[in-house]
Amino acid sequence: MKKILCIVLAVCILVCLPILAACSPNKLRDAAKKADSYEIVAAYDPETHILSASQTVTMTNRSGNAFQSVKFHIYANQYREGASTPVVPSVYKAKAYPNGDSYGDITFDSVKVNGTPVAYTIEGKDMDILSAPLSEELFPDQKVTVEMTYQIQLANIMHRLGYTDNVVNLGNFYPILCNIANDNYDCSPYYNIGDPFVSEVANYNVSITLPEEYTVASSGNLKEATPATSGVVTYCYEAQAIRDFAFVLSTKFNKLTHTVGNTQVNYYYYNDQNSEDSLATAVGMLEYLNKNVGEYPYEQYSVCESDFCYGGMEYPSLTMVTSGSQSYKEAVAHETAHQWFYGIIGSDQIANAWQDEGLTDFITFMYLDEAGVMPLTTAIKANTKNYVSYVDVLTNYYDHVDTSFRALDQYKNDNEYVIFTYIKGSLLFNTLYETMGKTKFLKALSNYFDQAQFTVATPQTMINSFTKVGGNELGKIFADFIEGKEIISKVFN
Numbered sequence: 001m002k003k004i005l006c007i008v009l010a011v012c013i014l015v016c017l018p019i020l021a022a023c024s025p026n027k028l029r030d031a032a033k034k035a036d037s038y039e040i041v042a043a044y045d046p047e048t049h050i051l052s053a054s055q056t057v058t059m060t061n062r063s064g065n066a067f068q069s070v071k072f073h074i075y076a077n078q079y080r081e082g083a084s085t086p087v088v089p090s091v092y093k094a095k096a097y098p099n100g101d102s103y104g105d106i107t108f109d110s111v112k113v114n115g116t117p118v119a120y121t122i123e124g125k126d127m128d129i130l131s132a133p134l135s136e137e138l139f140p141d142q143k144v145t146v147e148m149t150y151q152i153q154l155a156n157i158m159h160r161l162g163y164t165d166n167v168v169n170l171g172n173f174y175p176i177l178c179n180i181a182n183d184n185y186d187c188s189p190y191y192n193i194g195d196p197f198v199s200e201v202a203n204y205n206v207s208i209t210l211p212e213e214y215t216v217a218s219s220g221n222l223k224e225a226t227p228a229t230s231g232v233v234t235y236c237y238e239a240q241a242i243r244d245f246a247f248v249l250s251t252k253f254n255k256l257t258h259t260v261g262n263t264q265v266n267y268y269y270y271n272d273q274n275s276e277d278s279l280a281t282a283v284g285m286l287e288y289l290n291k292n293v294g295e296y297p298y299e300q301y302s303v304c305e306s307d308f309c310y311g312g313m314e315y316p317s318l319t320m321v322t323s324g325s326q327s328y329k330e331a332v333a334h335e336t337a338h339q340w341f342y343g344i345i346g347s348d349q350i351a352n353a354w355q356d357e358g359l360t361d362f363i364t365f366m367y368l369d370e371a372g373v374m375p376l377t378t379a380i381k382a383n384t385k386n387y388v389s390y391v392d393v394l395t396n397y398y399d400h401v402d403t404s405f406r407a408l409d410q411y412k413n414d415n416e417y418v419i420f421t422y423i424k425g426s427l428l429f430n431t432l433y434e435t436m437g438k439t440k441f442l443k444a445l446s447n448y449f450d451q452a453q454f455t456v457a458t459p460q461t462m463i464n465s466f467t468k469v470g471g472n473e474l475g476k477i478f479a480d481f482i483e484g485k486e487i488i489s490k491v492f493n
């Protein structure tokens with residue numbers, strides 16, 4: 001996600017050098033072969049703002065344990081009235097709900113396991129987990145198929161899932177398998193700071209039926225569009241080895257397109273006065289990361305201007321960039337960098353948000369520097385000043401200030417999360433960059449890409465990629481920043 005810092009968020013940076021960029025068609029194929037699959041047949045009614053869907057998921061038990069159920073996150077239920085964790089923190093409420101309170105939810109008509117209806121349960125702190133019981137234990141490496149039909153009522157909200165006058169955002173809309181970690185389902189609740197999602201790559205076949213006046217921006221590749229009948233059209237998409245699937249719908253979209261290597265880059269917009277510049281930024285960042293880190297493995301990437309209460313939101317091969325952004329260039333660059341760091345290379349965004357947000361912010365600075373938008377040093381000075389000032393203020397009030405990287409639920413508020421994850425995170429990567437030099441820094445990222453593409457990478461995997469290229473002493477830099485023992489210079493000029 002791109003957060004707009006209440007204080008001052010600096011932007012920008014670096015210079016790049018060509019480095020070996022690893023191409024990965026075989027790795028994509030291998031990842032797809034092992035992945036779970038989702039088939040979703042959806043229809044959207046703009047009169048009622050209801051998305052109706054049937055969904056079939058085939059999952060393999062990749063844990064070492066036998067399972068007695070299959071569990072899904074149902075994030076659509078977080079938009080319910082009375083949710084114990086409101087979908088946005090109170091400081092963002094006015095922006096998220098410009099027309100006042102509005103609610104949404106998901107209701108299920110039926111759930112079947114291997115073709116047999118089951119007595120499913122809705123669980124979790126916020127009714128955010130669907131549990132489908134199994135009549136027989138599912139042993140390691142066994143497969144199971146879960147079918148379900150459901151309706152999602154959308155709220156009138158500028159968020160990942162909701163409708164506004166301009167767009168319909170369908171992010172985190174469908175029931176998604178709880179990630180398996182430590183031989184069990186990770187049923188972490190939703191948090192209203194950060195991006196509280198962790199998922200493995202999967203294969204998708206998704207269709208959506210809706211009135212023909214809508215333009216559909218989507219994850220994946222368009223395979224078929226049926227001719228409109230009675231004013232309604234169906235679009236069918238396919239995607240292999242992607243981490244999630246999202247749509248943005250609008251009757252107002254204009255579209256610009258450019259091809260980068262094997263990827264078609266689309267920019268859907270309705271209000272951006274510098275749309276060509278925004279497309280060029282997406283294209284430029286894609287080329288930059290193709291060259292310096294590893295080749296983008298997907299055939300399509302869509303950037304969508306959208307109504308969103310933060311700066312933007314990343315999904316595989318689709319990003320939302322907030323309409324009216326102070327800097328569309330920064331927002332587009334940031335979300336596009338996430339295509340690599342979150343998308344191709346996953347990480348635990350709940351436990352280690354610095355791993356993708358800090359790196360994404362620093363890569364954004366590197367790219368904006370190369371593109372002549374803002375020098376890297378300017379961005380880093382601004383972030384250093386913000387971080388040091390924040391810690392200084394807290395130190396005046398408290399005996400002990402925790403400056404470690406923490407899990408989402410360990411930050412006191414959204415502002416603290418932004419300061420540590422984005423700002424201190426970018427300073428970690430700047431320290432590595434200054435220590436290693438640009439060539440080795442990019443080589444380490446290329447190594448990280450080779451090692452971790454299509455996985456959920458641990459911090460140790462990232463650290464190993466850097467120490468392999470730059471030496472074991474870099475491990476101490478990571479450890480100091482993670483534990484809050486780093487020394488960040490207070491010299492700003």
Ligand SMILES: [Zn+2]
Pocket residue numbers: 001002003334338357360
């Ligand atoms: Zn982000």
